[in-house]
Each structure stands twice: as structure tokens, then as C-alpha cells.
Amino acid sequence: MPTFTVDQLRRAGLSILRNVGVAEEDAECVVDHLVRSNLVGHDSHGMVVLPIYIEWIREGKINIQTKPEIIHETTTTAIVDGKWQFGQVSAKMAMNLAIEKAEEVNLGAVGILRCSHIGRLGAYSEMAVERDMIGVMMCNTGPADVVPFGGRESRLSTNPISVAVPTGKMKPFNMDFATSVVAFGKLRLLKNQGKPIPEGWVLNKYGEPTTNPADAFDGGMLTPFGGHKGYAFALLIDILGGALTGAGCTSSVEYQGGNGTFILVINPKAFGSKPDFEEKVDELFANIKETPPLAGFEEVLIPGEVESKIEETRRREGIPIDEVSWKQITRTAEELGLDIDEILNR
Amino acid sequence: MPTFTVDQLRRAGLSILRNVGVAEEDAECVVDHLVRSNLVGHDSHGMVVLPIYIEWIREGKINIQTKPEIIHETTTTAIVDGKWQFGQVSAKMAMNLAIEKAEEVNLGAVGILRCSHIGRLGAYSEMAVERDMIGVMMCNTGPADVVPFGGRESRLSTNPISVAVPTGKMKPFNMDFATSVVAFGKLRLLKNQGKPIPEGWVLNKYGEPTTNPADAFDGGMLTPFGGHKGYAFALLIDILGGALTGAGCTSSVEYQGGNGTFILVINPKAFGSKPDFEEKVDELFANIKETPPLAGFEEVLIPGEVESKIEETRRREGIPIDEVSWKQITRTAEELGLDIDEILNR
Numbered sequence: 001m002p003t004f005t006v007d008q009l010r011r012a013g014l015s016i017l018r019n020v021g022v023a024e025e026d027a028e029c030v031v032d033h034l035v036r037s038n039l040v041g042h043d044s045h046g047m048v049v050l051p052i053y054i055e056w057i058r059e060g061k062i063n064i065q066t067k068p069e070i071i072h073e074t075t076t077t078a079i080v081d082g083k084w085q086f087g088q089v090s091a092k093m094a095m096n097l098a099i100e101k102a103e104e105v106n107l108g109a110v111g112i113l114r115c116s117h118i119g120r121l122g123a124y125s126e127m128a129v130e131r132d133m134i135g136v137m138m139c140n141t142g143p144a145d146v147v148p149f150g151g152r153e154s155r156l157s158t159n160p161i162s163v164a165v166p167t168g169k170m171k172p173f174n175m176d177f178a179t180s181v182v183a184f185g186k187l188r189l190l191k192n193q194g195k196p197i198p199e200g201w202v203l204n205k206y207g208e209p210t211t212n213p214a215d216a217f218d219g220g221m222l223t224p225f226g227g228h229k230g231y232a233f234a235l236l237i238d239i240l241g242g243a244l245t246g247a248g249c250t251s252s253v254e255y256q257g258g259n260g261t262f263i264l265v266i267n268p269k270a271f272g273s274k275p276d277f278e279e280k281v282d283e284l285f286a287n288i289k290e291t292p293p294l295a296g297f298e299e300v301l302i303p304g305e306v307e308s309k310i311e312e313t314r315r316r317e318g319i320p321i322d323e324v325s326w327k328q329i330t331r332t333a334e335e336l337g338l339d340i341d342e343i344l345n346r
Numbered sequence: 347m348p349t350f351t352v353d354q355l356r357r358a359g360l361s362i363l364r365n366v367g368v369a370e371e372d373a374e375c376v377v378d379h380l381v382r383s384n385l386v387g388h389d390s391h392g393m394v395v396l397p398i399y400i401e402w403i404r405e406g407k408i409n410i411q412t413k414p415e416i417i418h419e420t421t422t423t424a425i426v427d428g429k430w431q432f433g434q435v436s437a438k439m440a441m442n443l444a445i446e447k448a449e450e451v452n453l454g455a456v457g458i459l460r461c462s463h464i465g466r467l468g469a470y471s472e473m474a475v476e477r478d479m480i481g482v483m484m485c486n487t488g489p490a491d492v493v494p495f496g497g498r499e500s501r502l503s504t505n506p507i508s509v510a511v512p513t514g515k516m517k518p519f520n521m522d523f524a525t526s527v528v529a530f531g532k533l534r535l536l537k538n539q540g541k542p543i544p545e546g547w548v549l550n551k552y553g554e555p556t557t558n559p560a561d562a563f564d565g566g567m568l569t570p571f572g573g574h575k576g577y578a579f580a581l582l583i584d585i586l587g588g589a590l591t592g593a594g595c596t597s598s599v600e601y602q603g604g605n606g607t608f609i610l611v612i613n614p615k616a617f618g619s620k621p622d623f624e625e626k627v628d629e630l631f632a633n634i635k636e637t638p639p640l641a642g643f644e645e646v647l648i649p650g651e652v653e654s655k656i657e658e659t660r661r662r663e664g665i666p667i668d669e670v671s672w673k674q675i676t677r678t679a680e681e682l683g684l685d686i687d688e689i690l691n692r
Contacts, residue, residue, distance in 0.1 A: 072617070072618070074451075074452050074616050075451055075452075076422060076451050076452045076453045076616070077452050077453065077616040077617060079617055079618070105420070105421055105422050105451070106420050106421075106422045106423050106455075107422045107423065107453040107454075107455055108453075109452075109453055109612060109616075111617055134586075134590075147637065147640075148634050148637050148646045149646070149647075150639055150640055150643035150645070150646050150647065151634075151637030151638065151639060151640060151643075151646040152637070152638055152639065152640045152641075153637050153638055155633055155634050155637050156634075163578075163582055165582070165585055173581070173582075173585070175575075175578035175579075175581075175582065177575055177578070179575075181572075203640075207638070207640065208641075209640075225572040225573070225575045225576075226527075226571040226572020226573070226575060226576050227571070227572070228647075228649070229521075229523055229525075229571045229572060229576065230571075230572050230575065230576070231649075232509075232521035232523070232649040233521075233579075235519070235521075235630075235634070235648070235649065236509055236511070236519075236521065238630060239511055239519070239627055239630065240480075242626070242630070243623055243626035243627050243630060244480075244612075244614055244617050244618075244623060245617065246617070246618055246622075248626070249626065249629070249630040249633075251630070251633050252626070252629055252630065252633070264610075266455065266590075268590055270420050270422070270423040270455075271418070271423060271425055271457055271590050271591065271592070272418070272425070272590075272592055276592075277589055277590060280588070280589035280594070280595065280598070281585055281589050283595070283598055284581075284584060284585065284588070284589060284595040284597070284598065287501055287595075287597050287598070288494050288497075288501050288502075288581070291493065291494050291497030291498070291499050291501050292497065292498055292499055292553070293496055293497060293498065294493075294496055294497060294498045294549075294553065295498075295554075297496035297497075299496070300494045300495070300496050300497040301495075301496065301574075302581070303574070303577075303578040303581065
């Protein structure tokens with residue numbers, strides 16, 4: 001598998017986006033997001049999506065000629081119209097707005113409508129942590145490919161959530177996952193390996209439980225994680241990301257694709273002193289880390305810890321991109337008349 | 347099983363609390379909470395806990411001679427010191443405060459420390475819905491009886507969460523559950539029925555997976571719902587309920603028992619018009635309700651729907667209280683020199 005440095009991937013991504021006319025600031029926002037997704041191991045939100053984004057620009061699904069705009073605002077809240085600019089550009093702007101509000105009045109909540117694919121949610125909740133705040137990101141998405149608990153037709157999507165929390169000495173907490181029991185990326189891997197999946201993860205196109213991961217890619221449907229409890233979170237995310245923001249719930253007529261996004265930022269200083277809160281969180285995590293592991297586990301992990309470890313490794317050893325994805329990126333560059341090897345070695 | 351009307355249970359509860367010197371307003375707050383828990387089917391938070399509360403008053407764990415107090419406040423946030431008054435009194439006061447803030451500035455977040463048992467979380471998120479707002483309640487609790495994902499020693503507790511959302515014509519959404527895969531109440535039932543439980547729900551006192559529900563009551567431990575995802579929510583609730591509020595995380599030295607509670611209220615009006623939001627939520631729920639059910643399910647349910655149905659039945663047919671619980675309540679009344687039959691027939 002070819003491996004790259006952060007700088008190499010960044011140069012490759014920026015060359016491609018500049019070439020199709022993306023403004024410098026927006027190109028940097030998007031490429032930094034993609035490269036960081038690869039860096040922390042969320043490859044499905046990494047450079048692999050760049051060729052798809054180029055397609056979307058051509059098809060008019062992403063509008064690079066516009067700027068997201070605040071269309072409604074109060075001291076604590078706002079609605080941002082993403083205007084189908086890159087989702088990363090809208091989400092970064094909206095998260096910064098929520099952070100500003102939380103700096104001023106301790107809480108900030110911002111919704112985004114007409115918002116393209118925002119990528120890895122953890123990237124935005126991390127922005128709040130960098131400012132010593134708690135960041136919450138959630139969004140709905142399309143198409144509907146997740147069944148409600150007890151149902152056998154898709155009405156929801158993988159509706160992901162991320163919450164990040166600042167710490168003192170410990171690594172920040174960052175939970176960041178889909179509310180389906182499993183993501184399509186993992187199913188694709190298991191399908192390619194010819195492995196069965198536990199019953200309950202996927203329904204086939206007839207709405208019947210299956211243990212064959214291939215069924216997921218043949219009109220199949222995912223189930224929410226954790227039974228009725230995970231389903232409740234999935235539904236809540238459609239309510240906040242879809243109904244509250246005005247983006248529309250995934251299965252509604254008004255939903256036009258992309259990520260109806262809801263952001264919340266909480267300033268811990270409003271509840272006491274910053275060192276006090278961060279010390280308490282450190283103490284909690286130290287206590288959790290000391291839990292003796294269950295048979296089959298090496299250690300107990302804090303959400304976000306896996307990503308931190310992958311980041312350390314990849315900064316040291318380079319970022320691997322699988323052959324298929326790299327070929328797609330190279331082809332996209334070539335179609336634009338770019339010499340990817342020259343860019344990498346620049 | 348004896349059944350009672352709301353009024354009968356209310357009279358019985360009020361007589362008992364008045365008799366031990368609880369102020370009228372506080373007694374009403376607590377008894378209304380307990381009776382409503384029974385009414386909607388959450389019997390474990392209903393009248394059954396009244397004898398325990400009387401014990402706690404005697405032991406000084408509940409301090410009926412005090413009032414919860416705001417010890418820190420900003421426009422959007424507050425910390426309430428519950429002073430070990432009944433948790434229901436503190437939580438109601440704190441939720442009202444969060445609602446007031448959300449009325450004024452669209453978002454309100456309130457933490458409670460030194461907070462006794464608050465009971466059914468859905469009761470407070472419902473208060474926000476009555477004011478057309480979204481209510482979020484979460485709390486940690488003790489003792490630690492839940493393992494972190496991949497661990498074999500308890501470091502967390504059942505850390506419940508409730509989120510309630512207003513609707514137009516549909517019944518309000520109210521998700522309200524523990525972040526452990528199962529509650530002790532359900533395990534007790536399965537134990538009494540001699541039924542096995544699926545592997546993964548409970549670890550025995552040696553930290554080994556078990557299918558015997560009795561192990562849960564012999565030093566056993568619960569697991570978080572939904573694997574690492576539910577564990578992340580459990581941990582987040584300890585962070586917000588324990589660390590952010592100052593109540594202390596469940597396994598920390600400073601944790602003194604009770605419920606470290608975090609409340610958030612979101613005013614949907616800040617994001618658009620009230621009818622517009624409620625119509626969108628109605629449409630979502632109608633769409634979800636139309637999902638054809640999976641084999642073994644009668645219908646797809648919206649969180650809170652089961653409780654609404656139980657409430658209708660129990661209002662019509664009376665509230666059943668199991669013999670054992672009713673005997674405990676009767677005994678408590680007798681010890682206080684009260685004639686429970688006279689009170690019921692008053």
C-alpha cells in the first residue's frame with residue numbers, strides 16, 4: 001500500500017481543488033479535513049472522497065462559487081444556509097460561530113441547512129476542544145438505509161454523532177460514530193473477506209435478517225446500534241439535524257440530500273473553573289484506564305484513544321492509502337492535466 | 347394485584363410524607379412524581395421507593411429541612427446545590443430554571459450537585475415539552491455497577507438519559523432509559539422467572555460473562571448498552587453529570603451518592619417557527635409509524651409511545667401495585683400511626 005506524508009497528501013489535494021477553481025481558503029479547509037481524517041484512521045472520510053467531490057462539483061451538487069451565510073441568529077443560536085458549498089466549509093464556519101457564542105454566553109447552538117457532506121464529525125467537535133469547550137456535532141444524511149427498531153423498511157440514515165470533551169493531561173475524549181450498528185465500510189471489508197456477520201446487523205432487501213454482509217449492498221438495510229436505545233438516538237438526530245434546522249428529515253419530501261447538521265457548544269467555565277473540570281475528567285479517565293480488561297481485550301479505551309494512537313503511528317510511518325483509492329485520486333488528477341508524481345515530489 | 351386510582355395513591359403518599367414533617371409543596375412534588383411514574387409504567391420509580399425515602403429521611407440522607415439553592419448563575423447556565431433535599435424537589439426547580447433561561451435566551455443548561463435520587467428522568471424532560479421546548483436530562487448515580495466496554499470491574503453506573511421533544515398532533519417523543527444494556531428491575535424479573543439472559547448483559551462477581559440473571563445480584567456487574575457506542579454515552583453522562591456539575595464522577599472520591607444531574611433545554615422557536623418544527627416532527631413520526639414491522643413485532647414504536655399507552659390503560663383501569671411493594675408501603679404507614687385503608691377510602 002502506498003504511504004504518504006501529511007504534506008504530500010495536502011499538496012495533491014490542494015492542486016486538484018485549485019485546478020477546478022475552488023477558492024484557496026475553501027480548498028485548504030476541505031483538504032485539511034480529508035488529510036486529518038486519514039491521519040486519525042477514518043479513511044472512509046479521507047482522500048478517497050476527493051474524486052467524488054470533483055464529480056459533485058461537475059454535477060452542481062457542490063457549489064464552489066458561494067459562501068455559507070447566517071440566515072437567522074440570536075445571541076445563543078443561529079441557522080446557517082450552507083448554499084451547497086463544501087460541507088466542510090459550512091460546518092467549520094458554523095462550529096466557529098457556535099464556539100464564539102459559547103465564549104460570549106457559555107452556550108451556542110447552530111443548525112445548518114442546504115449542507116453538503118461534512119465528512120468526519122469528530123473534526124468539528126475537536127475544534128471546540130481546542131478552545132477548552134465541549135463540542136457536540138450530529139447530522140442526518142441520505143439515502144435512508146437504516147430501519148427503525150422493529151421495522152423492516154429504511155426510514156432513517158446512519159445519523160452520526162460526535163461529542164468531544166477537553167481534558168488536562170489526558171488525551172481529549174472524542175466519541176464519533178454512526179448510530180447504525182455498523183458502517184458500510186466495515187461491512188464491505190467483511191464481505192471482501194467472505195466472513196459472516198452476526199444476525200441483527202443487516203436486513204436483506206426483503207426485510208429479513210441476514211448473516212451475509214453482501215446483502216447490505218444489494219438493497220439491504222442497516223439496523224440501529226443497541227436496539228431500541230440506539231434507535232432513539234438515531235431518531236433524535238433526525239429531529240435535531242433535520243426538523244429543527246429546517247434541512248428536512250431524511251425520509252421527508254423536503255430533504256434534498258447532504259447533512260442536516262446540529263451543533264452545540266458548552267463552555268465548562270460557566271459551571272466552575274476550567275482546571276477543576278479538566279482535572280475531574282482526567283481523574284475519571286485515569287480511573288477508567290485502570291479497569292482490568294475482560295478476556296479478549298488488551299485494555300479499556302477512552303473514546304478517541306484509538307484515533308490518537310493511529311495519528312501517532314501515521315505521523316511517524318506515513319499515511320497508507322489503499323491502491324484502489326489512490327488510483328482514483330491519480331486518475332482524477334490526470335483528467336485535470338496534473339502530474340501527481342511531480343506534485344508529491346515537489 | 348391491588349389497583350388504585352391516582353387520587354388514592356396521592357392521598358396515601360401525601361399522608362405519609364406530611365406525617366414525617368415534609369413541607370406541603372415538597373410532599374406534593376415528590377408524590378406527584380412517584381404516582382406519575384406508576385401511571386406511565388415505570389413502577390421501579392413509583393410508590394415502591396416511598397418506604398426507602400422515609401428510611402433515608404431518618405438516616406439523614408434526605409434533608410427535608412432545606413431548600414435547593416442556585417450557587418452559580420449566568421444568563422444561560424446555573425449550578426444548583428440540592429442540599430440533599432428530595433431529588434425531585436431539586437430537579438424540578440432546576441428544570442424550571444433551565445426552561446426560564448431557554449424562554450429568555452433560547453438555551454438553558456443547569457447542573458445539580460448534592461442531589462438526592464431524582465427518580466424518573468422523563469418526568470423533567472416532559473416539563474420542557476409542556477412549554478413547547480426540547481428537554482434533555484441526564485445523571486450519574488451510584489454505586490458503580492457498570493463496567494466500561496472491554497473491562498471487568500465496575501467504574502460507571504447505569505447513568506440514565508431522557509430527551510423529550512414537543513410535537514403537534516402526534517404524542518411527544520420521550521426517550522428515557524439507562525445506558526446499561528438492561529436495568530436491575532428487568533434482571534430481577536428474569537431471575538424470579540428462572541430464565542437465562544443473553545451472554546454479554548451481565549458479568550458475574552469474578553468479571554466473567556454469565557447467562558444467569560441471579561449473578562447480577564451476587565456482586566455481578568452490568569455492561570453498557572450497544573457495546574463501545576453505549577459505553578461512550580455512559581461515560582459522557584458521568585462527565586456532564588459528575589465532572590461538569592461538581593457532583594463528582596461515580597467512581598471518584600468526592601462522589602457522595604445521589605444523582606449528579608445535567609439539564610439542557612433548547613427552545614425550537616430560536617431556529618424557526620414553532621408550528622413549522624412541530625409539523626416536521628409530526629411528519630417524521632407518521633412516516634416512522636408507517637414502517638412495516640419486522641417479524642415478531644406488532645408495530646414500530648416512537649420512544650414514549652409505550653408509556654402513553656400504559657397511562658391510558660391505567661387511568662381507565664387503575665394503577666396496579668405488586669403485593670410486596672404495597673405491603674412495604676402499608677407497613678411504613680402503620681409505623682407512622684396511619685390507617686392506610688381509611689386514607690384510601692377517604
